[in-house]
Amino acid sequence: MSGWKVFGSRAKRLEDPALLTGQGRFVDDIILPEMLHAAFVRSPHGHAKISGINVDSARAMDGVHAIYTLDDFKPHLTNERLVVGLPSSAYKQELDRPALAMGEVVYVGEPVAIVVADTRYIAEDAAAMVKVEYDILPAVADCRAALEEGAPLAHSSSPHNILAQFDMGYGEVDSVFANAPHVYSESMWQHRGGSQSIKCRGAVSIYDPLEELVTLYSATQAAHTAKNILIDMLGLNENQIRVIIPDVGGGFGPKLVFYQEDVSVVLAAKLLGRPVKWTEDRREHFISTTQERDQFWEVEIAVDDNGKMLGLRGSMTHDHGAYTARGINLAFNSALIVSLPYDVPCYHMDVVLAVTNKVPVTPVRGAGHPQGIFVMERLLDRAARELGIDRPEIRRRNLIPTEQLPFTKGLKTRGDAPVVLDSGDYLACMEEALERIDFAGFSERQEKARQEGRYIGVGIANYVKGTGRGPFETVTVRIGPSGKIMVYSGAAAMGQSTQTMLTQIVAENLGGDMENIEVVTGDSSVVPMGIGGSASRQTVTAGSSALLAAQEVREKALKVAAHMLEASEEDLEIEGREIRVKGVPDLKVGLGQVAHAVAGTPGYALPGGIEPGMEATKNFMIDDLTFVNGTAAVEVEVDPETGKVSFIKYVIVHDCGTVVNPMIVAGQVIGGTAHGIGNTLFEWMGYDVTAQPITTNFAEYLLISAPEMPHVEMGHMESPTPLNPLGVKGVGECGVVPAPAAIISAVENALAPFEVYLDQVPLRPPEIVEKIQNAAIS
């Protein structure tokens, strides 16, 4: 925008120079004197009782320092379980993870013991030598089977396999459906895999007996959460624990979770009096880091003759995994988002979360939202097909017009706040996407392609998604006597350019010199509270706090400088590292001098009568989500012989409000899109009937690579939200949300001559071929 120094500009990232020259510091890069290395003994079974653990031969190996099971840790734990579940009245049972397995293992990969040795090589050798006797129990691998009468129990002490049950909705669904002229039903299977950040998890812990201080370096998205859980589990005072997040090689959700390995490494370091490091390897990531996995939906839509929606209802079964590592939020998000972009007169969804003998389920980038959008968009495509209405046209007739914003939905967020769509122009956004994909000219292209024996298709999907989850993220802005501006926040960086984003916001208000600003995030010692990185929230929450803090420091600095320069505040400007009188460049004072002036001298009053310290701490409070919107439009070619899907064009038009840095926003949107394409066409986290994972490396579980990834064409709309002073909305998850719905719609459109109808994600090449064959038979 005009008139701004750095805010809104395509500023180069401050994070890059270190990362480009090999000077980044990821958790595995921390090498300390006397440091020992840990490996975990993990359950090889989906469900089993532990009848004995013999560590003798492993313990006797050269270089092995200790092997701990839960029994060894118990005397040092004030709470043996990781109590992390988000509050909800929907729970039917509590399933908190024990620090290490407690007599029974309930998923493959569950940690049973920690082995600490001179090197990781020795630790792994010794872990293989630990003899655990298991009595194998029946396992539950499928979340629908888990709910059947007589199903084996995922936990032998549980009364049933229902973790939670809830419903949500509004309006008179039953009577509307009873009287609707058209009702169409669909059954859908949706599956998302793991985060598969290229850097796995990891932890390094140090115990300092002099200070009685535990330090944990962890590849987490939430330092303060980790600190609070450790206080709970170890009975520490808050000054006895510090959690630091080093460079994180991708988060994408599962690193928001606090894990058994974190507390185990901390305890091992404390008991041994030496630093201990654990680095997750890729197989461990597949079996012990949380994932998203399966949802099964039974849904129906009611429409009138013109395709105007009358209602939507259904039920959904959600695979929760073996423990509660986060809460019911994922399934809640899925059910909440379904109707958002459209004016749906009535809505009802019954949701059940089933316990299975698989690694716990928690959000992965997108957090249940792509699934909800898929449900809505597939149902609209179905209704359009049945009624002979163009797919864009049925959406035009149902999208909420911008004139009706803010629009109050009959739904509540998980914090019981009303869902109010705040700003945007959903229809204009869709129209731009249609134009960019040349939807109008598509049928001609398709006809021509078919004559050549090629099957091309086009698909679109709209999304509206809540972002910027509150309640706050603290930011302190401080000018030190050196003149350097320090920014401290509870926010967490994992590749989303948090440092650059906060710097642009602060610099805009304090001289515009980005090089003069140092951002410290992800350190529990720099601010007392923090929430961390999730739910596309940090630019909204930390960004707003940074703005308010920078503005307050600016006011203070101008006041003090006015006093020092004997000038009026209105005549002053901050330029670079100086405050000067406008038009009189020689009349100036450095930011450092201003800070020094309020640092205090014994017996002397502070200038201007202001509070000591050139600093401000702000917690911008936010209860309401701000809703982003966008449209993906996709043109594909499908090879019916091989099932290969190739992209001809991929368009996404989106609106995330005010843009702090367009380069970073584009990077987030494209990255999210890649994640969504991978989810749709490649990724599948497989388990067999005994709940044994069968995709545990990158040959069995496919990530999208550069040749399959299309060039993404973007359109940017900018509707600032009135809900925060920057007008920003979250963008980190946007790309992923519409991708499955748009791609599957395009593939179905391409395969229309075969009368193949699609109701699942992922959809991999063999399944496409199979569906074509099945359609031909029927």
Added chain:
Amino acid sequence: MGETRKISLSVNGKTYEEEVEVRFTLADFLRQQLGLTGTHLGCEHGVCGACTILLNGRSARSCLMLAVQADGQEITTIEGIAPSEEEMHPLQEAFRDNHGLQCGFCTPGMLTTLIEFLGDNPDPTEQEVREAISGNLCRCTGYQGIVAAALDAAQRLREAKGV
């Protein structure tokens, strides 16, 4: 410590004589013994490409090689790409200018792979760049910034050579 052997090798132009465990991978040796932690391990089974280094100028997976196999060889890691401490390689500059990295974890392998590729193919097409990095996984960028950076770097390198 298990069986060890003495090796001599050049890393980023510097000669090292080291006693190394025979079962240590080259990646673990570079990271843990030489402290060159810029080489990253993403999968340790040869798919993700984060650990890619240049072995006698050719890209190689340092997670799939033993350190003893590098005896007598010349290795370049990400720490040895820039011409000096003050100046980055044109490819590094292009990555920064084109947002070719977010978390930066796959970046070392991307850079080493592309240095070899651009040496062989100084004027590539977009599709050729995509094929060149098909053995390097990135979970953040969707590859678009990386591809743009590679094409930009190719142009900078051509201009520097006066081509």
